[in-house]
Amino acid sequence: MDSNPSAIPAFEPGILERRRHKRLVSRLKVSFREIKEALPAAADPADLHSRFLASAPLAKGEWEKDMLPASTEDLSKGGFKLVGDLQLLADRELKQGTHLLVELEAPEKSLYVRALGTVAWSGKQSDQGRFAAGISFTAMGEEEAEELEKYLADCEREGKD
Secondary structure, eight states: OOSOTTSOOOOOTTTSOOOSSOOEEOOOEEEEEEOOSOOOTTOOHHHHIIIIIITSOOSHHHHHTTOEEEEEEEEOSSEEEEEEEGGGGTTOOOOTTOEEEEEEEEGGGTEEEEEEEEEEEEEEOTTSSEEEEEEEEEEEOHHHHHHHHHHHHHHHHTTOO
């Protein structure tokens, strides 16, 4: 390895890249809000789905109440990179481990996914007045998971990665 401490080490599986799913560049509209209550560390995704997603109001206007707008930069079956305006968060960062209700939309592709996610990492994007956060999907309905997989497969087929 290079003696320069700022040099990036050679790739070692599991060290630099811990993603299990291929990420595609995908700019989607996202709405999100923090879940304020603590969730059990080993919660069953099916229980989380029924508690936070299946019981959520179905009317789009009700779901979007208190939601903050943002977008994705990339997307996979396992999660996405969330980016948005820091002013939405009152210039604070989303903390690692924070649980979010998220809604992803790509109307031109008939993609509409509601899911529960967890912040894996977050940070400010230098002086751009923006934030970025890695979100891991924690729970999602079966139909929505299938819809997301179809969307990703279509994008990959169209060469949008």
